[in-house]
Amino acid sequence: MLKNVIRVGIADMNIAKTPHTIRTSGLGSCVGVVLYDETKKIAGLLHVMLPDSTLGKAENLNVAKFADTGIYALMERLKAEGVRPLSLKAKIAGGAQMFQFGTSDTIRIGPRNIEAVKSELNRLSIPIVAEDTGGSSGRTIEFDPSTSTLSIRTVNAGTKDI
Amino acid sequence: MSSDQHISDMHLDVLKEIGNIGAAHAATALSQLLGRKIDMLVPDVKLVSFDEMFELAGGAEKIVAGIFLRIQGDLSGSMFFVLPVDSANHFIRKLIHDDTFDFHANPIAAMGISAMQELGNILSGSYLSALSDFTGLHIHPTVPSLSVDMVGAIVSFGLIEVSHYSDDVIVIDTRINDDADEKTSTVDGHFFLLPDPESYVTIFRSLGVL
Numbered sequence: 001m002l003k004n005v006i007r008v009g010i011a012d013m014n015i016a017k018t019p020h021t022i023r024t025s026g027l028g029s030c031v032g033v034v035l036y037d038e039t040k041k042i043a044g045l046l047h048v049m050l051p052d053s054t055l056g057k058a059e060n061l062n063v064a065k066f067a068d069t070g071i072y073a074l075m076e077r078l079k080a081e082g083v084r085p086l087s088l089k090a091k092i093a094g095g096a097q098m099f100q101f102g103t104s105d106t107i108r109i110g111p112r113n114i115e116a117v118k119s120e121l122n123r124l125s126i127p128i129v130a131e132d133t134g135g136s137s138g139r140t141i142e143f144d145p146s147t148s149t150l151s152i153r154t155v156n157a158g159t160k161d162i
Numbered sequence: 163m164s165s166d167q168h169i170s171d172m173h174l175d176v177l178k179e180i181g182n183i184g185a186a187h188a189a190t191a192l193s194q195l196l197g198r199k200i201d202m203l204v205p206d207v208k209l210v211s212f213d214e215m216f217e218l219a220g221g222a223e224k225i226v227a228g229i230f231l232r233i234q235g236d237l238s239g240s241m242f243f244v245l246p247v248d249s250a251n252h253f254i255r256k257l258i259h260d261d262t263f264d265f266h267a268n269p270i271a272a273m274g275i276s277a278m279q280e281l282g283n284i285l286s287g288s289y290l291s292a293l294s295d296f297t298g299l300h301i302h303p304t305v306p307s308l309s310v311d312m313v314g315a316i317v318s319f320g321l322i323e324v325s326h327y328s329d330d331v332i333v334i335d336t337r338i339n340d341d342a343d344e345k346t347s348t349v350d351g352h353f354f355l356l357p358d359p360e361s362y363v364t365i366f367r368s369l370g371v372l
Contacts, residue, residue: 009213010222010318011329026222026314029322049212049318049325057327065325098319099230099307109322138315140223155225155311156268 005142006045011065013046013074015081018146027094027139029110031067031117034091034143034150035074035126037083043145044074048094050109051116067116075124090121091150091162093132093141110134130162173362174207176371177334181205183296184289185336185353188243191288192338195281196256205336211329212321218335219244219352222314226250227265229282230320231306233290236299237364239357240320241289243282247310249351254278265310275308282306289353297368320356327359 006016008024016022018041024032027047036043046064050056053066063069075085095114097107114133121128130150132139137154144151153159182205189202208214216222219242227250229243245253247265254274255263263274286303294301309316324331334355357365 009211010216010314010321011212011325026216026312026318028311028315028318030318050322055326058329062329065329096315098309098311098315109319136309138312140312 008045008047010047011049011062013044013064013070013077015042015044015074015077016143016145017042017081018144021142021144023140023142025140027141028096028098029094029113031092031094031110031113031133032139032141033067033071033074033117033121034141035071035078035088036091036143036145036148037078037087038089038148039087040081040083041145042078042081042083043143043148044078045143046070046074048113048117051112067113067120071117071120071124071126075126085124085126088126089148090126090128091130091143091148092117092121092128093139093150093152093162095133096135096137096139098136098138132160132162172371173366176366176369177207177332178205180293180296180365181207181334181336181353181355184293184355185338187288187292188285188353189338191284192281195284196253201339203337203339205334207332207334209330209332212318212325212331215321215331215333215354216314216317218333219313219317219354220246220350222312224313225311226313226316227278227308227310228313228316229278229286229306229308230316231282231286232304233301233357234304235301236368237301237357237361238323239355239361240323241286241303241356242317242320242354243285243306243351244313244316244354245351250278250310253281257281270310279306279308282308285353289355297365299364299368317354320354323358324356331356332362
């Protein structure tokens with residue numbers, strides 16, 4: 001079977017089954033959340049932009065934009081594929097502080113996204129197996145459901161696997 | 163007014179004119195600094211998705227030198243001056259008279275970083291003072307901040323404000339080109355002006371089109 005890379009944009013999500021991999025590019029203050037089932041070799045990836053859906057002022061809420069609504073929606077997508085929530089694990093990356101200033105609201109958006117993602121995963125009882133968060137570098141991440149490996153590329157530190 | 167409602171062609175033309183005037187001043191400043199002609203293309207004003215916004219700057223993963231600053235005062239928004247790393251190297255080497263300088267280096271030489279920040283300061287200052295003169299609005303830029311990283315990581319920071327309201331953003335995009343010397347790569351830098359959604363009313367009112 002041909003191996004494809006499924007791409008996830010900003011404030012978006014999707015799922016991938018082995019042998020395909022799933023990837024999102026240029027995470028800055030955003031957080032990439034991977035939920036996966038090791039035995040079923042299926043994974044979902046969410047590119048979170050904001051911590052909390054109550055911050056949303058739009059009429060049509062894009063659930064994938066927020067940590068709280070996005071993680072839940074991704075779990076539901078995986079459940080629809082026959083994954084049991086109890087078998088889900090998480091790997092997360094991102095939440096950098098790219099610039100040292102901004103409005104009071106945006107300055108700590110990276111750390112706030114990380115906190116929100118962790119608290120939502122905790123609420124849903126999904127364990128975080130590995131993370132590469134914080135710092136001040138952008139990240140491109142790719143998850144391989146066949147090995148449960150999350151590859152993380154940064155501009156200065158090359159590629160590492162978690 | 164949300165970013166994607168009630169914006170007519172006339173409003174887009176007004177925003178285009180803002181980009182035109184601002185970037186023309188910035189391009190003049192840049193030409194003077196480098197002692198050569200820097201061309202500015204007619205600005206594009208578009209309503210784009212966040213992913214499309216990254217595509218404008220070369221794609222989410224492209225590595226660029228990005229200057230970011232916030233605009234405050236009568237109107238608020240984000241502004242970026244984004245240069246592909248090779249173009250940034252080219253400019254800074256010329257400015258600091260050091261042909262070995264490289265934004266790919268780790269760590270990056272402090273002299274070059276401060277020259278790039280100063281370049282950002284001068285260009286954004288001339289862009290925004292032209293904008294201020296044109297609209298009669300008081301606008302204060304924050305101190306510009308530099309990051310050499312992926313487009314997605316840099317530009318997404320300027321989309322945070324807008325993202326509370328919308329999944330699209332109105333971007334005033336002005337490309338600059340430097341094709342005086344065919345041996346050097348085309349610069350293909352961008353000024354991106356992203357007014358916060360609540361600032362459109364202010365801009366249009368100041369120019370009498372609302």
